[in-house]
Each structure stands twice: as structure tokens, then as C-alpha cells.
Amino acid sequence: MVSLLYVCVRPELGAADAEHASFRRALGVDVVDRLDLLTERLDPARLARYRGVVVGGSPFNVTDPAKSVEQRRVEADLESIARSAAAGEIAAFFTCFSIGVVTRMLGGEVTSATPESASATVIETTAAAADDPIFGPSAPSLTVFTAHKESAAALPDGAVLLATNAACPVQAYRVGTHLYTAQFHPEPTPRDFADRMTFYRTTGYFDPEEFDIVQRQVLAASVTEGAALLRRFAETFAPATQL
Structure with a gap:
């Protein structure tokens, strides 16, 4: 039985297909089902069949001044998943753009004041993360890939901060x-990550004239702890899917 679901919110099919494969490998499972929220509506009955959900990245921004009907629908469906996870009905790991959706749902502010360009970045785990089954084993720091134009302005009410750095506190x-x-x-x-950059070469995550330089830096980075987080997420919440 497949117990994990990858939720896709990328309009670029090639990038979405590659991201799905990346999540499957990082989670350490044979099969991770896929739900593309740009072409399918969220079905609560289908969602209930899974133990865990991972939400991929997107060029969408919560702070976008003008949003398509499609983007508004995606954000509403992501909020539904987040509410189910907050209630403990399903486990979910939101990444990239979708942390802004969750932050807004919790009443927090999303800001464009703390962006990070496409790069490998060191983040530090917090004291509160020490006992967390997903982040605790990665203490005191880990190197991950970042590329975002917005982020949470502050930790929203009811949330526990697990990782931070100077560039982006949340x-x-x-x-x-x-x-x-x-x-x-x-x-x-x-x-x-280097391959993904080709889909977003001119979308503001790095200087397109420095594409080759940034890509070489990405390829030279040692980044493994992000995948370790996802492996522990699968082991904790969907152990039946282990290889």
C-alpha cells in the first residue's frame, strides 16, 4: 500500500516530474503517489488514504499582488491539507512557497524582506528542535538548498521554531x-538542484548572467541532510513504505 503523497504545485511539467523523482529518492520509498493541484482539485477522501504528504516548491508567491484563479485554488487546497495536518489527521511536510500558505493560514505575516538566492545555505537547529524526531538528529546545523523571494516575517502563533539562520530567521x-x-x-x-535552475533561469532567483557560476557552486556543494529529514519523516509517519 502506498502511504505517501507528493503534492505538486509547479506549472512547469519538466521541473515537476524531476521534483517528484527527487522526493521519492529522498524519502527512500519505491512509490510516492502524485497529486497535481494545478490540474486536479483536492479530494479529501483521497487524502485520507495517505499517512503522509510532502508538498513541493513553486514559482508562486503568497505575496503576489495579482493571482490567477488557478493559484487561488491551489492555495485554498494547500490550506485544507495544512488544517488536516495541524489537527493530527495526517502528517505533512510543506516546503518553499507553501510555508507561506501555512504561515498566512495561522495568522502570520509573509514578507519579501528576507529573500535568499539559489544556493547551498547553512541553517541552525533550535533548542526546541533537540527532541523533534525529524530535525533533532540533524543538530546543530545542516546545509540545504534555498531559493525564495518571500518568507515568514516571524514565527506564527502556535508554531515551534525548528531551524533558522541570519538571512531568513524562520x-x-x-x-x-x-x-x-x-x-x-x-x-x-x-x-x-542544478538541473532545476534551468527552468527558472530568468525568474529572479539568481542573476541569469551568472547562471554558469551559480550552477557550478551548487554542484560543488555537499548537501545531504535535507534528504535525511525527509527519510526520517517517512520512517516516523509512514513506516510501511520503507524500502
């Missing part, structure tokens, strides 16, 4: 025991 937090959020991308290898 890198990861947990709500209750089943809802995890991360501003960074935990799933890609350096090769995965």
Missing part, C-alpha cells in the same frame, strides 16, 4: 506533532 517550524514546514528545499541533490 527556516522551519512545526505545528502540533504532524505539520512541518520548511522554507528551504530538502529533497534535491546538487545535481537535481
Whole structure:
């Protein structure tokens, strides 16, 4: 039985397909089902069949001044998943753009004041993360990939800060025991992330004239702890899917 679901919110099919493969490898499972919220509506009955959900990244921003009907629908469906996870009905790991959706749902502010360009970044775990089954073993710090234009302005009410750094103070937090959020991308290898950059070469995550330089830096980085977080997420909440 498949117990994990990858929720796709990327309009770029090639990038979405590669991200799905990255999550499957990082989670350490044979099969991770896929739900593409840009082409399918969230079905609560289908969601209930899974023990865990991972939400991928997106070029969408919560702070976008003008949103398509499609983006508004995606954000509403992500909020539904987040509410289920906050209630402990399902485990969910939100990444990238979707941490902003969760932050807004919790009444927090999302800001464009603390962006991070496409790069490997060191983040520090907090004292509160020491006993967390997902983040605790990665203490005191880990290197992950970042690329975002917005982030949580502050930790929202009811959340537990798990990871931070000077550039972006809210890198990861947990709500209750089943809802995890991360501003960074935990799933890609350096090769995965370098390949993903080609889809977003002119979208503002790095200077397009420095593409080759940034890509070489990404490929030279040693980044493994993000995948370790996801492996522990699968082992904790969906052990039946282990290889």
C-alpha cells in the first residue's frame, strides 16, 4: 500500500516530474503517489488514504499582488491539507512557497524582506528542535538548498521554531506533532538542484548572467541532510513504505 503523497504545485511539467523523482529518492520509498493541484482539485477522501504528504516548491508567491484563479485554488487546497495536518489527521511536510500558505493560514505575516538566492545555505537547529524526531538528529546545523523571494516575517502563533539562520530567521517550524514546514528545499541533490535552475533561469532567483557560476557552486556543494529529514519523516509517519 502506498502511504505517501507528493503534492505538486509547479506549472512547469519538466521541473515537476524531476521534483517528484527527487522526493521519492529522498524519502527512500519505491512509490510516492502524485497529486497535481494545478490540474486536479483536492479530494479529501483521497487524502485520507495517505499517512503522509510532502508538498513541493513553486514559482508562486503568497505575496503576489495579482493571482490567477488557478493559484487561488491551489492555495485554498494547500490550506485544507495544512488544517488536516495541524489537527493530527495526517502528517505533512510543506516546503518553499507553501510555508507561506501555512504561515498566512495561522495568522502570520509573509514578507519579501528576507529573500535568499539559489544556493547551498547553512541553517541552525533550535533548542526546541533537540527532541523533534525529524530535525533533532540533524543538530546543530545542516546545509540545504534555498531559493525564495518571500518568507515568514516571524514565527506564527502556535508554531515551534525548528531551524533558522541570519538571512531568513524562520527556516522551519512545526505545528502540533504532524505539520512541518520548511522554507528551504530538502529533497534535491546538487545535481537535481542544478538541473532545476534551468527552468527558472530568468525568474529572479539568481542573476541569469551568472547562471554558469551559480550552477557550478551548487554542484560543488555537499548537501545531504535535507534528504535525511525527509527519510526520517517517512520512517516516523509512514513506516510501511520503507524500502
